[in-house]
Amino acid sequence: MLRIVLDTNVLVASISQKSPFHWVWEAFVQGKYQLCITTDILDEYAEIIERYFSIADAENTLAQIMLGQNTVQIIRYYQWNALLILH
Numbered sequence: 001m002l003r004i005v006l007d008t009n010v011l012v013a014s015i016s017q018k019s020p021f022h023w024v025w026e027a028f029v030q031g032k033y034q035l036c037i038t039t040d041i042l043d044e045y046a047e048i049i050e051r052y053f054s055i056a057d058a059e060n061t062l063a064q065i066m067l068g069q070n071t072v073q074i075i076r077y078y079q080w081n082a083l084l085i086l087h
Helices: 008-015 022-029 039-052 055-067
Strands: 034-037 072-073
Touching: 008 022, 008 039, 008 055, 022 034, 034 039, 039 055, 055 072
Parallel strands: 034 072
Antiparallel strands: none
């Protein structure tokens, strides 16, 4: 099965039933691909969905994602905190 990371803008454009891109969300709901997420991705999804829709819409969308049988939780074991110093 195809595993993807869904860009936030694509998600926002696809969750409305009136959107021509709603097929992307429907394909997730129907289990046609696996959605890979991290906590950072979920935070960004929530922030942007709330901006365009509502808190309730964000909560419902995230609940569907987190409870989805085709959701793959990716755990980051490191975080780069690199500083680039130019002289």
